[in-house]
Amino acid sequence: xxxxFTFFGAAxxxxxxxxxxxxxxxxxxxxNATVRELLEDKNITQAYTTVMTTLDRLYKKKFLDxxxxxxxxxxxxxxxxxxxxxxxxxxxxxQLLGSGDASSLPLSYLVEALSTHDAQLLDELQxxxxxxxRELKKAEQE
Amino acid sequence: MFVLRGIAVSLTFFVLLYCVLSxxxxxxxxxxxxxxxxxxxxxxxxxxxxxxxxxxASAFVTLVLVxxxxxxxxxxxxxxxxxxxxxxxxxxxxLFALGAFRVVAxxxxxxxxxxxxxxxxxxxxxxxxxxxxxxxxTPPLTLVGVCSPRVLVxxxxxxxxxxxxxxxxxxHELAHMRSRDNLKKLILHCAPFPGMASLENAWQxxxxxxxxxxxxxxxxxxxxxxxxxxxxxxxxPVRSAPAxxxxxxxxxxxxxxxxxxxxxxxxxxxxPLQRRWRFVFPSFLVVILCTVAVYGDALTQTHRxxxxxxx
Numbered sequence: 001x002x003x004x005f006t007f008f009g010a011a012x013x014x015x016x017x018x019x020x021x022x023x024x025x026x027x028x029x030x031x032n033a034t035v036r037e038l039l040e041d042k043n044i045t046q047a048y049t050t051v052m053t054t055l056d057r058l059y060k061k062k063f064l065d066x067x068x069x070x071x072x073x074x075x076x077x078x079x080x081x082x083x084x085x086x087x088x089x090x091x092x093x094x095q096l097l098g099s100g101d102a103s104s105l106p107l108s109y110l111v112e113a114l115s116t117h118d119a120q121l122l123d124e125l126q127x128x129x130x131x132x133x134r135e136l137k138k139a140e141q142e
Numbered sequence: 143m144f145v146l147r148g149i150a151v152s153l154t155f156f157v158l159l160y161c162v163l164s165x166x167x168x169x170x171x172x173x174x175x176x177x178x179x180x181x182x183x184x185x186x187x188x189x190x191x192x193x194x195x196x197x198x199a200s201a202f203v204t205l206v207l208v209x210x211x212x213x214x215x216x217x218x219x220x221x222x223x224x225x226x227x228x229x230x231x232x233x234x235x236x237l238f239a240l241g242a243f244r245v246v247a248x249x250x251x252x253x254x255x256x257x258x259x260x261x262x263x264x265x266x267x268x269x270x271x272x273x274x275x276x277x278x279x280t281p282p283l284t285l286v287g288v289c290s291p292r293v294l295v296x297x298x299x300x301x302x303x304x305x306x307x308x309x310x311x312x313x314h315e316l317a318h319m320r321s322r323d324n325l326k327k328l329i330l331h332c333a334p335f336p337g338m339a340s341l342e343n344a345w346q347x348x349x350x351x352x353x354x355x356x357x358x359x360x361x362x363x364x365x366x367x368x369x370x371x372x373x374x375x376x377x378x379p380v381r382s383a384p385a386x387x388x389x390x391x392x393x394x395x396x397x398x399x400x401x402x403x404x405x406x407x408x409x410x411x412x413x414p415l416q417r418r419w420r421f422v423f424p425s426f427l428v429v430i431l432c433t434v435a436v437y438g439d440a441l442t443q444t445h446r447x448x449x450x451x452x453x
Contacts, residue, residue, distance in 0.1 A: 035416075066176070099386070119376070121397075122375055122376055125368070125372050125398060125401045125402075126369070128402075128405060129365055129369055129372065132365060133403050136361060136362075
């Protein structure tokens with residue numbers, strides 16, 4: 001998840017600090033929350049005002065929506081973790097493709113990375129198949 | 143004039159109903175729920191049925207209700223304005239022509255590519271009874287042909303796979319052949335509608351899983367097919383496959399998901415096919431009886447609707 005935030009921060013120019021990441025993750029798991037509810041979960045140990053400021057900052061960065069509830073605000077994430085990942089990936093790839101002098105070069109890096117990833121995945125799957133074969137042979141011998 | 147008006151009205155009704163039903167399918171197919179123990183074949187069949195249901199239902203309603211209602215209820219001597227039904231009818235004919243052109247173009251392209259693939263192809267003994275050929279420059283393993291399907295195996299595939307892996311991999315294509323998946327692809331081409339691509343992908347993915355199931359008789363077969371999938375996935379695809387072919391690798395659905403599914407194979411998954419045909423005849427009889435019972439009223443109502451539509 002941290003890599004996503006880093007990627008996102010780098011891609012969009014909107015940096016997310018560690019506490020902002022922590023608060024956003026807490027909101028994803030809860031769906032929505034007030035400052036007090038986040039503090040009641042005990043996952044966030046910072047002071048009330050610190051969390052309140054962080055939530056306000058995330059709202060201003062357009063990561064959160066909020067509705068007033070009495071004297072406080074109830075915050076909810078604008079995007080799911082998956083949607084944010086997608087935005088980060090698309091933004092990152094767009095920047096990567098626009099970064100090189102030769103436009104085909106970044107694309108070739110991407111293809112190479114994907115090919116390497118595919119090859120690794122196939123190697124892992126082959127290992128799983130071989131393991132299963134060995135288990136079967138062992139079971140037959142016993 | 144009467145016949146011309148009848149054809150125009152029927153065509154208009156058909157296309158309007160087809161569009162409405164297709165929109166409903168596009169919006170609602172994701173809500174299809176399968177029981178946990180539903181086989182991949184059953185899922186593929188249901189997805190295919192969902193995809194072609196607008197075409198079938200529109201054709202059924204037009205032929206069974208709209209055409210007879212026009213013939214029996216429409217006064218022959220009446221002189222109505224023909225402009226609206228004629229314009230809509232011509233629009234419908236253009237849509238049909240577009241669909242037909244799409245199918246013919248895809249068929250021609252497939253035939254051309256397959257003819258090239260078959261040049262210099264030799265018969266291959268893969269331990270199965272179906273016509274199997276070894277060819278150069280083809281995708282690793284492909285089922286080609288709608289009316290007389292054949293399995294094409296590339297030279298690289300023959301070199302990469304051992305005999306058991308090849309037998310079970312060809313068995314996968316034979317399962318596609320038994321399910322007439324190329325013919326189903328052709329039918330899908332006949333009924334184009336925007337937004338149906340995701341449903342067609344879901345069907346194709348389920349058809350691949352069903353073919354995996356159809357090829358596997360034991361856990362050893364499952365492991366051989368998994369190995370074949372992994373080996374062939376390492377090959378670079380030759381080019382995009384033409385429309386009416388089914389390939390072992392390179393289609394929708396992840397290799398990882400298919401391999402993991404094969405690794406989890408056990409004897410219980412090789413269930414005998416349930417004979418559901420015994421329910422078909424009584425159901426068909428009930429539908430016929432119901433239709434006969436309300437046919438007169440249904441014709442009158444349909445005639446009203448068609449009158450309202452073309453005015």
